[in-house]
Amino acid sequence: MIRYLIKNNFKLMFRNTWSIVVMLLGPILVIAVLSSAFTELMKSYEGVDEFSVGYRLQEAADGHMIESAKAAGEEAGILFYEYPEGDIQDVMEKNELAGFVEFSEDGYVVYKSGDYEVEGITLEYFMHRAMQEGVNAVLRMEEQDVTLPVTELEFMPAVDSVDYYGIIYIVYFCWCCSICATGVLGNEKKYGIVRRFQVSNISETQNYLSKFIPLTLVVSVAMAVTTGITILLFDIHWGNPILSAFLVFMMIMAGNALSLMLYNISDNLVITVIMLFMVVWFMGFFGGSFETYMFSSWPDLLKQLSPIYHGNRALVELSCMGKSDYVAGSLLYSLAVTVICSVIAIMAGSIRKRGRA
Amino acid sequence: MGGIVLKTTDLTKKYNNKAVVDNLNIEIKQGEIFGLLGPNGAGKSTTMNMICSIVRPTAGEIELLGKNPWKQKKEVIHKVGYIPQELAVHGNLKAWENVELFTSLYGIKGEQLKKAVNESLEYVGLLERKQEFAKNFSGGMKRRLNIACAIGHHPELLIFDEPTVGIDPQSRNFILDKIKESNKRGATVIYTSHYMEEVEAICTRIAIMDNGKVIACGTSEELKRLVNGDDEHITLEEVFLTLTGKKLRDYTE
Structure with missing residues (x-):
């Protein structure tokens, strides 16, 4: 029927x-x-030039991972500079940073600036991919000294x-x-x-x-x-x-x-x-x-x-x-x-x- | 006449505590053409809908071909052919596609379905127009197609709800002839209409309903005698108006 x-x-x-x-x-x-x-x-999204971001390490953060992320960032046009002290918002404004990443034992926090909206999104996406690759690398290699596969890191086209x-x-x-x-x-x-x-x-x-x-x-x-x-x-x-x-x-x-x-x-x-x-x-x-x-x-x-x-x-x-x-x-x-x-x-x-x- | 095809006992339907059908008791025997007359809002369509298991009764019993259509629907509903008052066909389907669609609802398929479609269309005189879209049909042709869609599964009981509304005399005559022919082939028929001469011409027994109740039931002659004694020189319409009154019935569904 x-x-x-x-x-x-x-x-x-x-x-x-x-x-x-x-x-x-x-x-x-x-x-x-x-x-x-x-x-x-969409063109404005395409044309993100090299930009600077700050970062800060809390005591228990994984230093190896951060070094790898910095290296991968350079390849992708994101330059990381360490700012161990000061109010994050002040530091960002003073140094004209497009973003700021605070690393801790549990993960990381991305701070974005309203003046650098596209760069902020790019940074956020980069961090997500970088950490994911890093975790996968740790799982694969079962060792602490991890190097991010910079050349294989796929940045979002x-x-x-x-x-x-x-x-x-x-x-x-x-x-x-x-x-x-x-x-x-x-x-x-x-x-x-x-x-x-x-x-x-x-x-x-x-x-x-x-x-x-x-x-x-x-x-x-x-x-x-x-x-x-x-x-x-x-x-x-x-x-x-x-x-x-x-x-x-x-x-x-x-x-x-x-x-x-x-x-x-x-x-x-x-x-x-x-x-x-x-x-x-x-x-x-x-x-x-x-x-x-x-x-x-x-x-x-x-x-x-x-x-x-x-x-x-x-x-x-x-x-x-x-x-x-x-x-x-x-x-x-x-x-x-x-x-x-x-x-x-x-x-x-x-x-x-x-x-x- | 054979056994009882339909029996209602104290059948009642209430909407908002108002009885639309009120303790209705009718009995229809096999082979009858039973006419149901009544002014607008008398409860005819509601009664039909309860019999066809479209509207659930508030109280009372229905025995349709020996079964309760509400409790044993699967066992009995395929023995019923329902021709609604509306032209219940798809305009964007061809005539044969409409008949195929509605006949297939009764589990008929394959070659048997093809045969049933052709037979139904031939029966209503539309076989040669089977490839045409229903939307291009005249009112009379649509009415005939409406009937064809309900007879392909060879039902034992045919329920016609005002099947001749808005059509020319030729189509009306054709449809009435076909109803009589179906009856001769063995189908019991329940027929509602506002056209008294139609009912008088084809029905073996007539019930007049008003305010949800049957106020008179019998053959045409019996109804006339009921109103006018032994003098049968009275039309069924006069009987109807005498029994139901001449007051206008402004009814909204």
Whole structure:
């Protein structure tokens, strides 16, 4: 039974011309506008020159690691100078330092200056990578005298604004492209088709899957076409095509599950669309869809809460670095959203059916 | 006439403590075409919806083909064909795709489904238009397609909720003929309409509902006698207006 439902819902979604057009043209237009508008901003990120930062060692800090970090910093254009005394803020202002790192036994603290925003982010990222490499080196070598593999230390390459927004807006539209289902859902309610389903043996799970599966297929095809067009038009570089496609596919599933859950809870198409766009907007707001996540000053916790942040970061890093620590997180996050939203959607549908009855 | 197809006992549905259907007791035998008449808001559609397990009753019992449709839905619902008042078809699907979609809900698949689709479309005179989109159909064609979507699984009980609203006389005549033909093939029919002449022409028994209750039930002749004694020179509409009154019913769902 479900095979025919899926097949016909798939046809209905594909024949909903307007939503397909919006899905195809929306990302292309947004990418064209934003990538050109933010070219200068992204260039400022590209063009970070050599800069100075201060550091201070607390008594139990690991001196070997710090020496290695200093050497790696020089390679990356970050010059470390020791300032053992004085108020950190005063020292930074007096010596025009772009940042300051305080090393302790447990780790390190990065101080950033508002006047050197880009350098501060660069320093933060460098420290994160340097410490990670250092810890890995310790684990590998099992000895105290650790030298950071300076030449292999991958500093984050600058991402081009076209690549950034080309990727980010495909992700953004993946989360809200379930508008393809509005035709089917609207017709079912408007013309009393829901009643036909009620006078049959179709279960709520079958009903849910008969929409979720074709919606995922339609959106995946549409997004693949859009991505292909944007690659041709704007020369957008995606990293690892198979992994990137899989990440995008997982986010499409999550977005669809989210929207079907909202619909089953609200039972109102207008409310669903408004709620979906609001949720996705907030996720995008904290996740780097408008302000690039590199320059974003939002607390890390807020960023981490946004599934879009994980997806954006994984895909952008795959594009410019060839690998990303955010891939697994993004996949797990998408999977969790898909499963949880699907379960809630089915439960809400069943409860609504009983309530209506 | 055979056994009992539908029996309701003290069937009640209340919304906000107001009874829309109030202790309804009806019994429909196999092979009947049972007409359900009533002004707007009389409770006809709610009764249909309770029988079809769309709306849960507040109280009372329903026995549909020997089963309780609320407790044994899976065992009985595939024996029911429900033709809703709305044109419950997808405009962006072709005629055959609509019939395939709704017939498949009853577990019919493969070659059997293809055969059922063609039979249903032929039955309503739309086989030659099967490749056309439903949105391009006229009102009468959509009504016929609406019926085709509900008969592919050969139900024992057909429930028609005002199936001739807003269509031309030819289409209406066609649909009424098909209802009689379905009945001759063995299906029991429950039929609601505001058109008295239709009900009189096809129904073997008629119940008139008002304020959630059956106020009269019998054959057309029995109803006329009830109102006008032995003088049968009275129309069913006059019977209806005598029993339900001439006051306007401004009803909102």
